[in-house]
Each structure stands twice: as C-alpha cells, then as structure tokens.
Amino acid sequence: MPAFTPRTILPRLVASVFALALVAGCATPPPADDKEAMVEWEQVNDPLEPMNRTVFAFNQAVDKALLKPLAQAYREAVPPYGRDRVRDFLNNLRSPIILANDILQGAPDRAVQTLMRFAFNTGFGIGGLFDLAGASGIPYHDEDFGQTFAVWGIGEGPYLVLPIIGPSNPRDGVGLVAEWLGDPVNLYIDRVGEDWAMWTRSGLAGIDKRESLLDTLDEVERTSLDYYSAIRALYRQRRDAEIKNSLGEKPTPGMNVSSAGGLSNESH
Amino acid sequence: MFSRRSLVAVFALLSLLALSPSARADATADARAFIQKLADTAMTTVAVKGLSDEERSKRFRALFVDTFDLPEIGKLVLARHWRAATPEQQTEFLKLFEDIQVYTWTRRFKDYGGETLEILAVAPEGETDMIVDSRIKREKLEPVNVSWRLRNKGAEGFRVLDIKVEGASMAFTHRSEYTSVIQSAGGKVDGLLDAMRKKAAQMSADNTAAAAAAAPSRAN
Numbered sequence: 001m002p003a004f005t006p007r008t009i010l011p012r013l014v015a016s017v018f019a020l021a022l023v024a025g026c027a028t029p030p031p032a033d034d035k036e037a038m039v040e041w042e043q044v045n046d047p048l049e050p051m052n053r054t055v056f057a058f059n060q061a062v063d064k065a066l067l068k069p070l071a072q073a074y075r076e077a078v079p080p081y082g083r084d085r086v087r088d089f090l091n092n093l094r095s096p097i098i099l100a101n102d103i104l105q106g107a108p109d110r111a112v113q114t115l116m117r118f119a120f121n122t123g124f125g126i127g128g129l130f131d132l133a134g135a136s137g138i139p140y141h142d143e144d145f146g147q148t149f150a151v152w153g154i155g156e157g158p159y160l161v162l163p164i165i166g167p168s169n170p171r172d173g174v175g176l177v178a179e180w181l182g183d184p185v186n187l188y189i190d191r192v193g194e195d196w197a198m199w200t201r202s203g204l205a206g207i208d209k210r211e212s213l214l215d216t217l218d219e220v221e222r223t224s225l226d227y228y229s230a231i232r233a234l235y236r237q238r239r240d241a242e243i244k245n246s247l248g249e250k251p252t253p254g255m256n257v258s259s260a261g262g263l264s265n266e267s268h
Numbered sequence: 269m270f271s272r273r274s275l276v277a278v279f280a281l282l283s284l285l286a287l288s289p290s291a292r293a294d295a296t297a298d299a300r301a302f303i304q305k306l307a308d309t310a311m312t313t314v315a316v317k318g319l320s321d322e323e324r325s326k327r328f329r330a331l332f333v334d335t336f337d338l339p340e341i342g343k344l345v346l347a348r349h350w351r352a353a354t355p356e357q358q359t360e361f362l363k364l365f366e367d368i369q370v371y372t373w374t375r376r377f378k379d380y381g382g383e384t385l386e387i388l389a390v391a392p393e394g395e396t397d398m399i400v401d402s403r404i405k406r407e408k409l410e411p412v413n414v415s416w417r418l419r420n421k422g423a424e425g426f427r428v429l430d431i432k433v434e435g436a437s438m439a440f441t442h443r444s445e446y447t448s449v450i451q452s453a454g455g456k457v458d459g460l461l462d463a464m465r466k467k468a469a470q471m472s473a474d475n476t477a478a479a480a481a482a483a484p485s486r487a488n
Contacts, residue, residue, distance in 0.1 A: 230441060237440065
C-alpha cells in the first residue's frame with residue numbers, strides 16, 4: 001500500500017495545523033469592557049487569525065505557482081462542452097454522499113430528487129457524463145456533512161484556513177474528513193485497490209472547482225483592500241446560505257441581512 | 269374634550285387600518301418598479317458596447333450616486349469607526365468608497381450584455397426597508413441570485429442600502445474587510461483612508477492600462 005492514502009495523510013495534516021497554531025499564536029481579543037469591539041470580535045469569529053493568515057499566504061503561494069496555472073490551462077485546453085461533461089460526471093459521483101446527507105438532514109423531497117437524478121444520469125446520461133435529469137427539471141443540489149452537522153445544531157467553531165483546501169472551520173473540517181473516509185465511491189475504489197482513481201477524482205474535482213472560481217477570485221483580489229478578510233467574510237456568508245439552502249429557491253420569510261452576524265443598525 | 273380626543277384617535281386608527289394594506293401594496297409595487305428601472309437603466313446606459321471607459325464610468329457614477337444611499341452605506345460599513353472619524357475623514361471615506369465602487373463596476377459592466385433581471389419576491393424588512401429578491405439571467409452562464417435591500421427615504425423615494433450576491437452582503441463584506449484594515453493600522457481610520465487611496469489609484473491605473481491594451485491601434 002502506498003504511503004499516501006487518506007488515512008495516513010489526515011493525521012499529518014491535523015498535526016501540522018496544531019503545530020502551526022502553537023507557533024503563530026492567537027489574536028488578542030479586545031478588552032471586555034469595550035462592548036462594540038467585543039461584538040465585532042465575536043462576529044469576525046477568527047481568534048486564530050495569525051495562524052490562518054500564515055496558512056492563507058502559503059495557500060496563495062501554492063495557488064499562484066500551481067493551482068491557478070493548472071485551472072487556466074484546463075480552461076484553455078478543454079472547451080466548455082468538455083468541462084461541462086467533467087463537472088456533470090463529478091457531480092454524479094457525489095450523489096451517494098448527497099443522498100446520505102439529504103436523509104440525515106430529514107429532507108425526503110431532496111433525497112428523492114438526488115436518487116432520481118443518480119439513477120437517470122448514471123443510466124441514460126452514460127455514467128453521469130450528461131446531466132439529463134437537470135435538463136428535464138430536477139436540478140442538482142449539493143450537500144455535505146458540514147451542512148448536516150449545522151442542521152443538527154452543531155456550531156461552526158472558529159474560522160479556520162486549511163492548507164490547500166482553504167477557508168473552513170472545525171465543524172466543516174470534520175465533515176470533510178467524514179466524507180473523505182465514508183464516501184461510498186471512494187470506499188469502493190479503495191476496496192478494489194485502484195487508488196489512482198481516487199486521486200484522479202480528487203485532482204479533477206480540485207481543478208474543476210478552481211476553474212469555476214477563476215474570475216470570481218480574481219475580481220475579489222482586484223477590488224479588495226485586504227484579500228484575506230474579504231475571503232473570510234464571503235466564505236462565511238456563502239456557507240450560511242448553503243446551509244439554509246436559501247439560494248435559488250423561494251426566499252424564507254424571515255430572511256434578512258443579519259445572517260452570519262450581518263447588518264444591524266448599530267451604526268447610529 | 270375626552271370624547272373628542274378619543275374620537276380623533278379612533279378615526280386615526282381606522283384610517284390607518286384602512287390605509288395600511290394598500291399602502292403596503294403600493295410600497296411593494298414601488299420597490300419592484302425601482303429595481304426594474306435601475307436594472308433597465310444600467311443595461312441601456314452603462315452596459316452599452318463601444319463606450320469609452322471614461323464615458324462608461326461617468327454614466328455608472330451618475331446612476332450609482334442617484335440610486336444608492338452612499339452616506340448610509342458609509343455608516344453601515346464603518347460601523348463604530350464612523351463616529352470616531354472626523355467629518356473630514358467621513359467625507360473623504362465616502363468619496364474614496366464611491367471611487368472604488370465606480371472602478372470596480374465600470375470594468376464589470378464592460379463585459380455585460382444580454383443579462384436580464386427577474387424579480388422573484390418583494391417583502392418589507394423592518395419599518396423602513398424593503399427586500400427585493402431577484403435573479404440575473406446570463407447568456408450561457410448560471411443565473412446569479414441578487415437580493416436588494418432598499419430604504420424608503422420618504423419624498424426622495426427608495427435608495428439601495430445593500431446588495432446580497434449569492435447570499436453574500438456587500439456591506440457586511442466591506443465592513444469586515446475595512447474593520448480589519450483599521451485594526452492592523454492600530455485602530456486609526458487614517459490607516460484605512462491611506463489604503464483606500466492607494467487602492468483607488470491602483471485600480472484607476474489598471475483600468476487605464478486595460479483600456480490601452482484593448483485598443484492597441486490607438487496606442488500606436
């Protein structure tokens with residue numbers, strides 16, 4: 001068995017994150033009697049900021065040297081039609097995980113959607129290469145364990161920038177590990193001993209994701225004063241919307257700007 | 269005396285009851301019309317092909333200043349630092365904020381064309397605000413969900429207070445970012461203004477460079 005299996009990498013990753021936290025230290029909270037600063041501190045939710053900034057800088061270096069050029073090359077080399085096939089295929093592979101999370105979140109309607117999509121696309125869509133279900137009115141939705149934990153009422157914990165993976169938090173990080181170890185597709189690949197397939201899948205998923213974010217991240221970097229905190233704010237709000245499944249669906253009556261700490265009229 | 273006063277009160281209450289449903293319906297229709305007009309104006313005046321960058325940014329600025337509540341956004345974004353700032357700092361902040369937004373959006377509008385806005389829902393938010401949920405449909409690309417927070421300014425009509433794009437609020441994101449910059453400048457608003465000045469200058473230069481690159485024949 002090669003040394004680079006998920007089971008050997010994870011403990012190393014976790015250990016290096018903790019080591020970094022010890023070296024980089026924590027951010028200093030404001031004095032307790034400064035109420036507004038305290039509220040702000042809690043909203044920002046980033047007590048590990050010095051460490052996070054270090055990892056963020058590392059990620060940016062890796063991104064500039066490797067990930068972004070790869071994503072750009074992928075966009076150059078593969079026409080949109082081909083990239084759509086890759087995305088549809090990867091999305092279809094996620095179906096078992098999404099189905100499990102739909103069920104764990106107590107969303108039977110969405111579970112049925114996921115199941116029907118999987119059956120339809122795997123069969124008629126030639127192993128998932130074509131999202132025929134989406135074209136005929138059953139849209140794709142994503143779910144993951146982090147979202148399920150959130151639905152169960154588990155808090156996110158402090159903001160955490162993971163090496164390579166990027167913005168996250170302990171809850172979503174644990175979710176990621178659970179997914180990585182429990183994904184039926186990965187388990188099957190592991191059982192038949194074709195590890196290359198798992199790495200190819202993860203690599204492709206990473207490049208597909210980075211390609212889809214090329215323009216957005218460039219824009220955020222171009223227009224922000226502090227890229228790190230802009231990404232932090234955007235990530236947390238986006239995640240909040242994903243958990244509530246509030247995007248592209250009927251808005252919930254109570255929706256307001258104050259999600260993820262949001263806007264209150266405290267400025268007066 | 270007593271009965272007359274209570275009569276007035278009853279009458280006021282009755283008229284309020286009679287008026288409020290229709291007033292609310294009016295406000296909803298007004299908010300919808302405001303956003304539709306804003307989108308139409310943006311598409312027909314700013315997102316026009318073949319405009320010079322200067323003209324495009326002039327048009328965007330006019331629309332932006334006219335439809336967004338910049339002073340109120342400034343207060344939201346700077347939060348507690350707004351009150352700590354001197355009037356001069358506040359003025360300069362608003363000016364720089366406006367400039368940065370103009371540079372940001374002028375460049376984006378250059379690539380736009382063929383987008384249409386569909387309004388999904390309009391709902392009141394608190395006493396003075398309305399939330400308009402919309403979806404921007406793009407050619408060959410996934411639609412974008414945009415939620416607008418409008419403030420009713422009475423006689424002036426509505427002004428945009430915040431935009432949420434795919435769940436991310438512009439004001440919240442800027443506040444988080446600017447607070448962080450102020451913090452790393454030792455809590456000084458001047459530190460933020462300095463960073464904003466640099467950013468505005470850099471973006472302005474970038475836009476000019478991009479325009480020159482797009483029209484090499486003019487450079488020769």
